[in-house]
Amino acid sequence: MPKRILALGLGNILNRDEGAGVYALKELEKILPEAIKSQVELVDGGVLGMDLLPYVERASHLLVLDAVDIGAQPGEVREYAKDEIELFYHGRISWHQLGFQEVLAVAKVRGKYPENVYLIGAQPADIKAGIRLSRKVNNSVQKMAKRAAEVLESWLGEIKKKKI
Amino acid sequence: MANRIVIDPITRIEGHLRIEATLDGNNTITEAYSAGTMVRGIENILKKRDPRDAWAFAQRICGVCTTVHAIASIRAVEDALGINLPKAANLMRNMIVAQQFIHDHVMHFYILHALDFVDVVSALKADPKKVSEIQQSISGWPNSSPAYFAEVQKKVKAIVDSGQLSLFSNGYWGHPAYKLPPEINLLGVAHYLECLDWQSQVTKIHTIFGGKNPHPNFVVGGEPLPIDMNSDQALNAEKLAVIADSIKRMKDFVEQVYLPDLLAIAPYYLEYASLGEGLGNFLVWGEFPEGQLNEIDKLIFPRGAIINRDLKNVIVPDPRDAQKMKEFVTHSWYKYSQGDEAGLFPWEGETVFNYTGPKPPYEYLNIEGKYSWLKSPRWNELPMEVGPLARVLVLYAAGHKQTIELVNLVLEKLKAPVSAVFSTLGRTAARAIETKVIVDLLQKFYDELIAEIKAGNTDTFNDEKWNPRTWPKKALGFGYTEAPRGALGHWVIIENKKIKNYQVVVPTTWNASPRDHKNQPGAYEASLVGTRLADPGQPLEILRTIHSFDPCLACAVHIIDPRGKKVGEAGTGFNLVVR
Numbered sequence: 001m002p003k004r005i006l007a008l009g010l011g012n013i014l015n016r017d018e019g020a021g022v023y024a025l026k027e028l029e030k031i032l033p034e035a036i037k038s039q040v041e042l043v044d045g046g047v048l049g050m051d052l053l054p055y056v057e058r059a060s061h062l063l064v065l066d067a068v069d070i071g072a073q074p075g076e077v078r079e080y081a082k083d084e085i086e087l088f089y090h091g092r093i094s095w096h097q098l099g100f101q102e103v104l105a106v107a108k109v110r111g112k113y114p115e116n117v118y119l120i121g122a123q124p125a126d127i128k129a130g131i132r133l134s135r136k137v138n139n140s141v142q143k144m145a146k147r148a149a150e151v152l153e154s155w156l157g158e159i160k161k162k163k164i
Numbered sequence: 165m166a167n168r169i170v171i172d173p174i175t176r177i178e179g180h181l182r183i184e185a186t187l188d189g190n191n192t193i194t195e196a197y198s199a200g201t202m203v204r205g206i207e208n209i210l211k212k213r214d215p216r217d218a219w220a221f222a223q224r225i226c227g228v229c230t231t232v233h234a235i236a237s238i239r240a241v242e243d244a245l246g247i248n249l250p251k252a253a254n255l256m257r258n259m260i261v262a263q264q265f266i267h268d269h270v271m272h273f274y275i276l277h278a279l280d281f282v283d284v285v286s287a288l289k290a291d292p293k294k295v296s297e298i299q300q301s302i303s304g305w306p307n308s309s310p311a312y313f314a315e316v317q318k319k320v321k322a323i324v325d326s327g328q329l330s331l332f333s334n335g336y337w338g339h340p341a342y343k344l345p346p347e348i349n350l351l352g353v354a355h356y357l358e359c360l361d362w363q364s365q366v367t368k369i370h371t372i373f374g375g376k377n378p379h380p381n382f383v384v385g386g387e388p389l390p391i392d393m394n395s396d397q398a399l400n401a402e403k404l405a406v407i408a409d410s411i412k413r414m415k416d417f418v419e420q421v422y423l424p425d426l427l428a429i430a431p432y433y434l435e436y437a438s439l440g441e442g443l444g445n446f447l448v449w450g451e452f453p454e455g456q457l458n459e460i461d462k463l464i465f466p467r468g469a470i471i472n473r474d475l476k477n478v479i480v481p482d483p484r485d486a487q488k489m490k491e492f493v494t495h496s497w498y499k500y501s502q503g504d505e506a507g508l509f510p511w512e513g514e515t516v517f518n519y520t521g522p523k524p525p526y527e528y529l530n531i532e533g534k535y536s537w538l539k540s541p542r543w544n545e546l547p548m549e550v551g552p553l554a555r556v557l558v559l560y561a562a563g564h565k566q567t568i569e570l571v572n573l574v575l576e577k578l579k580a581p582v583s584a585v586f587s588t589l590g591r592t593a594a595r596a597i598e599t600k601v602i603v604d605l606l607q608k609f610y611d612e613l614i615a616e617i618k619a620g621n622t623d624t625f626n627d628e629k630w631n632p633r634t635w636p637k638k639a640l641g642f643g644y645t646e647a648p649r650g651a652l653g654h655w656v657i658i659e660n661k662k663i664k665n666y667q668v669v670v671p672t673t674w675n676a677s678p679r680d681h682k683n684q685p686g687a688y689e690a691s692l693v694g695t696r697l698a699d700p701g702q703p704l705e706i707l708r709t710i711h712s713f714d715p716c717l718a719c720a721v722h723i724i725d726p727r728g729k730k731v732g733e734a735g736t737g738f739n740l741v742v743r
Binding site: 048050051053054108109110111 | 271319320357363364378
C-alpha cells in the first residue's frame with residue numbers, strides 16, 4: 001500500500017488560541033522545504049468533524065496540530081504519540097458535538113486507523129471569541145511548525161529506509 | 165426544590181442546549197425547561213449590507229445544516245425584489261434542498277439517534293447467521309452474509325476487549341430501557357459503520373452546483389453554475405453522470421437500509437408511540453416549489469398549520485400576517501423597545517441582547533425570569549412544532565398518496581392506531597417516511613432538469629434585477645424553506661439598496677423555545693412532561709425524545725478538560741483529550 005502522509009491543522013480560528021492548529025499548519029506551509037512539501041498533504045481541517053474521516057482513513061501517517069487543554073502553562077507545546085491519544089465516543093445532542101477523537105475512533109473501528117499518528121498540541125491562553133492568537137500561543141505556533149517539519153522529515157526518512 | 169436534573173452538554177463552557185427537568189417521587193417528569201445557552205445575533209451583522217451578499221453570511225449560522233439559510237436568504241431577497249427564477253435554476257435548487265434532507269436525515273438517524281435505541285455491547289452476543297437472515301428478509305441490501313456480520317462483530321469486540329479504546333464507552337449500555345435483541349443491535353451497528361462510507365459519496369449535488377460542501381455558493385436570481393454541454397466549467401454530461409450516480413446511492417441506502425432498519429427497530433419501542441409529542445400544534449412553511457416562489461399552491465410539500473391535532477382543518481398560515489406571526493422575549497435574554505411582554509412581527513423584529521441569567525458556572529437557571537438565548541416564536545399566539553412530523557402530517561392531511569401509503573405501512577408494522585404518530589416514535593418514523601418521499605422527488609427533479617436541458621432551456625440566472633438601480637426605494641421580502649429540522653423563515657427589509665432589517669426564525673427556535681408571555685411551554689418543554697425515567701442518573705429517555713426533534717444549536721468552543729469526564733461527555737466540536 002502506498003504511504004500517504006497527512007498533516008492536519010485543527011481548530012476554530014474564531015476562538016483565538018483554539019485555532020492554534022490551523023495557524024501552525026499555515027506556518028508549516030511556509031517553512032517546509034519544497035522537497036518535503038511535494039511528498040505530504042497539508043490540510044486545514046478547521047472544525048469539519050466527520051467530514052475529515054476520508055482524509056484520516058486514507059493516511060498512513062497522520063500528524064495532528066491542535067490546541068489541547070492539558071493544564072500546562074499557556075503556550076506550552078507538548079507532543080503525543082499514537083497510543084497516548086485517547087479515543088472516545090460520547091453521548092451527543094447534535095452534530096456540532098463531534099470531536100476529532102471520535103473521528104479517530106471511528107476510523108479505528110472501521111479498521112482504517114493510520115499506522116502512525118502523532119499530535120503536536122499547544123496549551124491555549126485565551127479561547128474567547130476573537131481572531132488573533134494570544135502573544136504566548138503565537139510563539140508556540142512557530143515551535144509547533146518547526147517540530148511538525150521535523151516529524152514529517154523523519155517519517156519520510158523511515159519510509160525511504162523501508163523501501164531500500 | 166423538587167428533584168431537578170440538568171442535562172447541559174457543555175457545563176462550564178458556553179454554547180448549545182440545556183434541558184432542566186423536574187421529577188416527581190416516581191421519577192416522572194412534571195416540568196421541563198429548554199434553554200439555548202448561546203446567542204446567534206447574525207441579524208445585527210447583516211444590517212446595512214448589500215442584500216445580494218446576505219446569503220453568504222446567513223449560511224454561516226450553522227455548519228451542519230449547510231445550504232438552508234442561504235436558500236431562505238436568497239428567496240427572501242428575490243421575494244422583496246420580485247425576481248422570477250429560470251426553470252432550470254429552480255430545479256437545481258430543489259435538488260440541493262433534497263440532497264440536504266437525505267444526507268442529514270440518514271446521518272442523524274445512524275450517528276445521533278440510533279444509539280439511543282441500539283445497544284452496542286449487546287451486539288456482541290448476536291448470532292451473525294441470524295442477523296444475516298434478518299437482513300435478507302427485510303431488504304435486498306448486498307452486505308448481508310453471516311461472514312460480513314461476523315466481521316463487524318469481531319471489530320466491535322476487539323475494541324471493547326482492548327480497553328485501550330473507549331469508543332462507545334459513554335453510551336448508557338446495558339440501561340434497562342434498551343429493548344432490542346442482540347441481532348438487531350448488530351444490524352444497527354453494522355449500518356452505523358456503513359453510513360460513514362455512504363455519506364462521503366452523496367454530497368455531489370452541492371459540490372457540483374455550488375462548488376464546495378459544506379456551504380456551497382449561491383446567487384440571488386438563480387444558480388451560479390451555468391449549463392453548457394461543451395464546457396468543462398459548466399454543468400455538462402460528465403457532471404450530470406456523477407449526480408445520477410450519487411442519486412442512485414442515496415436511493416439504494418434509503419430504500420434498502422434506512423427505512424427497513426426503522427421498521428425493524430420501532431416495534432421494540434412501542435411505548436414511545438404514546439409519549440413525547442407535547443404540543444399537538446404543527447407548522448410548515450412549505451418546500452419544493454414547482455412554480456415561482458409565491459405560487460403557494462405549487463409547493464410539493466404544502467404550507468400548513470395544524471392546531472390541536474385537527475388534521476381535517478389545516479390552515480394555510482400567512483407569514484406576512486403581522487397579527488399572527490410574532491416572536492416573544494418574556495423568558496428570553498433580549499430587550500424589546502415596547503416592553504418584554506410584547507410580541508414583534510419579524511419585519512419589525514429587534515435583536516437587542518439583555519443577559520440577566522446567572523454567572524456561569526451555575527447550578528440552575530432562573531426559570532421564573534429569562535432563561536434562554538432563543539426567542540419564543542408563536543403563530544396566532546400558539547407554540548408550534550416544526551419538522552418531519554409536521555411536514556408528514558400536512559402532506560397526509562392534503563391527501564399526498566405516497567405519504568399516506570408509507571404512514572399506513574409503518575402503522576401496520578407497529579400494529580398501532582393513527583394517534584401513534586403524535587409521539588417520539590412518530591417523529592422518528594416521519595423523518596424516514598419523508599426521506600423516502602424526497603429521494604423519489606430528487607430523481608424526478610433530475611429527470612425534469614435533463615428534459616429542460618434537452619429542450620434548450622439552459623438559463624440558470626435571471627439578471628433583470630441584479631443592478632441595484634432597478635430596485636425600489638423600499639422592499640420587503642419573506643424567504644422560506646423547509647430545513648431538515650423544520651420550517652425556516654427569513655424576513656428582510658431592503659431600503660436605499662441596503663439591508664434595513666433582517667430577522668431569522670429557525671426551526672430549533674420554534675421547537676426549543678422557552679416559555680412565552682402566556683407561560684406556554686415550547687415544543688421540547690411540552691414533549692418531556694409525563695416521561696418516566698428508569699434511572700435519573702442516566703436520563704436516556706429524555707435524550708430519545710429530544711433527539712427525535714434533531715436539535716441544531718450552533719457549536720461553541722472546541723476544547724476539553726482532561727481531568728473531568730463531564731466536559732468530555734458533553735464535548736463539543738473538536739476536542740483532544742490527552743491521558
